[in-house]
Structure formats: C-alpha cells, structure tokens
Amino acid sequence: MTDRLTLIRPDDWHIHLRDGEVLKHSVADAGRVFSRAIIMPNLVPPVRDGQQADAYKARILAARPAGSQFEPLMVLYLTDQTTPEMVRAAKLQGQAVAAKLYPAGATTNSQSGVTALENIYPALEAMAEVGMLLLVHGEVTHAEVDIFDREKAFIDQQLVKVVERFPTLKVVFEHITTGDAVDFVRSASDQVGATITAHHLLYNRNHMLVGGIRPHFYCLPILKRQRHQQALGDAVVSGSNKFFLGTDSAPHARHAKEAACGCAGCYTAHAAIELYAEAFDELGALDKLEGFASLHGPDFYGLPRNTDQITLIREDWQAPNSLPLGDHEVVPLRAGETIHWRVI
C-alpha cells in the first residue's frame, strides 16, 4: 500500500475565487498547493473583456499571502455581445487564455450568458484563429429538460455542433458528470478535453439526497447516479490525457446554501488535492494522479509543466466545520469529517 506520494506540483484548471473581501480567503486556499489556476469569470457583473480580466487579475494578485507565487490564468465570460475584436485584443495583450460559455441561466451568475449559440459564432471563429480555448458549462437550460439530463442534452444539441463547426478550436468540457460526457470526450478529436471535480469522483446523488437533503453537496451540474460516478472514475483510471483536474471549488456563504432555496456550489479548495488523492486511492489508481493533476492540464493548454513537487502522505485529519469567507463563513466539503490524505 502506498502511503506516500510525490507529484509534480498540480494546477487547478477550474476555480471560482469570487471578488472583494472574499479574495483573501479564496486565494490563500487556492494557492496553498496549486501553482496556477483557471479563474472563472462569473462575477456580478461578469468579466467580459481583457481590461476587466486584467483588473480582476490585479485584485487576485494583491490578495495573495506574502511570498505566494500563485498564478491566476484569466478567462473572458462570453455574452451575446462578445465580438471577435474583444477576443483578439484580450489574446494579443495576454489578458486571457480562454473564454467561457455559460448558457444563459444554467448556473450561478449566468444571467448574462449566451442565449443562442449562433450569437457567438464570430467570437468562436476568432478564438480558433488566435488559439484561445473555449471552456463550456455544458448544460441546457430549457425548462422541459430534466435537471439530471441537462448535460447529455447539451452534448446532443450544442456541443456536437460546436466541435463540428470549429474543428481547430480547443474545447474544455468543464466539470463533466456523466458517462455520456466521458464517451463524448473520448471519441472527440484531440482538441477536446474535460475537467473532473473531486466531488463528482467521490460522490453521487444518493450522498446528497438519502437520509436527508444535504445542501453542501448541491452543485451544478448536479451529482448524478452511481453509474455515472463510476464512468468518471473509469475515465481517470484510464490515464487518458484528455481528462484533467478542475476543482470547481465554488464558495457560497453558509446562509446562502442552508436556505429554503440554496445556491449551487461546493467548496473544496481547503483540501482539493487531498480529496483527489482519496478518490484515486479508492479507485486503486494513485499512479494516475500525477498525470491528471499535474501534466494533462498544462499540456492541453500549451503551457509549461511545473517543475517543483509536492508530497502527500496517508494520514487522517479533520476538516474544519467552517472557514472564514470575507465577512461570512463557508462550510467546506467534508466539514467536521475525516480526510485521509495530507500534504506535507
């Protein structure tokens, strides 16, 4: 049994840091282990152009603890008004490495998202030309589509069209949750990859709904049935370089989650690599963690791999019941429970 694991330092290819007072906590947690992170742009209002990305980046850098080398990689939020010029300018000036498609209404702070795919075709064409990645929140929003089927419907109705029309565009299917998404990514070209969260590897909808409703497991895309959780496990166990680490750590204040209508998002930045280590350990695939966490992401983005290392040991510790989040508190995943790996 492996009790000690040394990896090239990992990066997080999908995280929400929010803004303002919250940054001092969210940035410290993100930079605790990760070298770089893809910073999601769903602020209110969203990060729509290169200048806004630059200003947000400066706020993140200013919130880093002393001595931190954490590097935020910025992302534009696509709207119906995103122009090819905005894309080219942001890429040319090094302000953003990717742009994010949120179908309008799909998730937290997606009110300004794209209402019809055709509206961003000119922007997608420019992205393919200049080498800016497309990141997608892959769920349809039609009221008649069941929430558990929204990812599959997005593949069939939208994603197939995008990859067919823009074969040279690099696409990251974010936080995939179904066997359908795994199959799609596997059979797509090398231009298509996907992030997988620790919570979707560790949990399924029973964890959220059996024996009481657990709001801290509620995220989007929603946890699916066990068969889909297993498909995600199979994807990472395969060692395919199309799959890489994206925590989707998404803090919401406790009162906004423990409510009659609770927000979507799980906070995992306090123990992200540790939770992935647990998931890979349960799958008997600790030898696949380094590729997933540290190599496939930078390779897909065309960025250099990190050169230093981290070490994890098998050792129990207890996650805190809550953590400070600006003026509020956040209940992290596994709050008050045991986590079985630790970074030394």
Ligand SMILES: NC(=O)N[C@@H](CC(=O)O)C(=O)O
């Ligand atoms: N994942 C979530 O449930 N929530 C994210 C948004 C997102 O990534 O869809 C958030 O910003 O809170």
Ligand SMILES: [Zn+2]
């Ligand atoms: Zn999302």
Ligand SMILES: [Zn+2]
């Ligand atoms: Zn997210």
